[in-house]
Amino acid sequence: MPQGKSPCGTALSVHHRAKGRRKVKHVQSNAATKRKWKKGARGWLTALPFILPGLILVGLFVLYPMLFTIRISLSNYKIVQGQIDFVGLKNYINILTDASGRFWYAYRNNFLYALVTVPVILFGGMTFAYLINNLKRGRTLFKVGFYLPVITSWVIVSLVFTYMFNNSDRGLINYLLVDKLHILKEYVPWLLREWSGNAAIWLMGSWKNIGWAMLIFLAALQSIPRDLYEAADLDGAGIWGRFRHITIASLKPTAYYVLVNMIIGSFNVFIQVMMLTEGKPNGRTSVLQYLLYDKAFGQFQFGEASAIGLISAVTIVLLTALLNRLLKLDTVEKGGADV
């Protein structure tokens, strides 16, 4: 044992040295954190001028309206005075427990719209794209023909559909079914009945959007390398084998893209409902966006309208997350790349 140093003193000195080392380490770590922060801040400040215009626009036109909508949905809002009185969840309770059940019918109809139109658009678009892609002549003509409904005004198409589904013999469908083909005995007010009204809305939505899906699928089909088919030929694959293992497999990412877009779009249905049925009879053909419009502009119930808007938004976010999980969209890219 070294002289003049008791075991206790040695322990103390070891303790002090350790403490000193910790202090130094702490100071060093603080300095490192500060440097890191400074570096990070400098990086942000360098990037900020580039992202600031975008941030300002998003803040003004997305975040601010969104936060304001949340606030109104929890308030009684008087539009002229700009008076906003907090009422808690009253607006949500009102729409969810309304005796007429208008909200639930609208919510149901949005899901039904997705359930009916999305498969029709998806498979219709894919089929027509495949057929057009295999045409030797007249591709452009068919492409234009199928895409024409997409660029035609919703209002004009709605007027045509209103005429087709009109009452009595003044409507084309009634005229054909009752007067010409004698399938029905009585004229039917198609647009004023729950299921025929909804069917007209679905039909119009499908007809209007199928061309868009066709074009997307056509682009995807044209991007499939020809050597894949040639290799499959050499391996002895038949028509069905080539279609299933090359065409369908290659179209998967595109199909998911169309699917997600169409499902989200199903919650934005509005014009066809406003133009064809106005939600009649008794809100049975209404959808969330039309109900929102009616609450805000017809009834001055801006709180309830905002609550409906937020419920739609939350539903869309949940559906998108669910689809991502179910369809494993994050792995689709990899899958696509492998093909």
Added chain:
Amino acid sequence: MSLKKWTALIVAMMMAVGCLAACSTAPAEAAATAEPEATQEAVAAEPEATAEPITLVFWHTYGDGEEEQLKNVVLPMWSELHPEITIEAVRQDGSQYHEMIVTSFGTGQSPDVARIDIVNTAAYASQGGLVALSDYEDFAALKDTFLEGPLSTNLYQNSYYGLPLDTNCKAAVINTAIMKELGIEGAPATMEEFIAAAETRGTYSLNVSGVGDWDLYPYFWLFGGALTDEGFTKASGYLDGAGSVAAIQTMLDLHAKKVFTIRDVDGSVDAWDGINSEYAMFFEGPWFFGSYEERLSQGITAATIPTYNGRSASVVGGENIAVFATSKHTDAAYEFAKFMTSEAVQLAMLEKGQLPVLKSLVNNETVLGNPVWSVYMAQLESASARIPSPNNEQIKQVWSDAMTEIFVNGGDVQATLTAAAQQMDALLG
């Protein structure tokens, strides 16, 4: 650029964004302060300084003929009286007019004065969008000059928020040839006579478009129904009362006997079309007779709605003129509103089919001399207004839901009306 300069730049930009955000709420705040100010101005009723030229924005939904009359006849009359006040008349699209006004409330871009539908007046007033004209000193005397029915549509919480501008109601449109087939010369005097004759025809003789309030109220009232008490405070005991149940039952019976058809329920031909060949009668506003001579040549005439149990009934329509709370010239706007309801202007607009709202013009020679206007003015005596309520849209919905339940789904009349009356009570309170 140094860090300090960048920081300064960012702070400056943040302040600019803050200012923009603050500005975005300005119209609402301006509107919030505008109402009490406007009301005070209205109470004071002091004439505005006339030295400075003023421009008033006037929104309307007049058709081509009426707009021409407004621009070429009415506004020059105004310019002579008030050369310092220019009227900027803006014709809006009728189908989206209500939405335009609601949007203008939110953006603070409302007109100074506007011609609005009578059914929306209470709703706009409840939002604080209109000036209470009854606060003006001369209003008490002015209000006595108007017909009671059209005036009442401006009432909200004991104040009047507009002046009646033009009025109308539904009257009977008669196909004289088909009436002759039924054994009736001209128009039937009573519904009992008409029903007895039409029952044997075997095809629909009387048509209505849908089950909405404007469509079915005249029939409901005609057959003895009642919506609420006289003060529009309670529907229970009225809408579901014995008289109302009997009225709906009468309509159901007539429907079952193929006398009465509802287009939206039966898929039958629209009345405007079917009156030329299929229907003996339907109820409609004066606009159906755009060219009376032409209609008359087709054998179609106007008549007051035949009585049932000794009384006729109809529903009041029309427009009011209202001053908007966001206007900076509410006194001048009120002056213009009064001018539009003056005898001279009412007679000028009558030339284009706008029925007057002044008591003094009921027996005017021009009105009595016209085969259509005289019928509608006479019908107004038995016409009732719809419920003047800020919840008008919801009330309409309750009514139409109940009628759909009865006429489309075959719901029990008493039970459906009782449920509807309870819902209406909550909206009237």
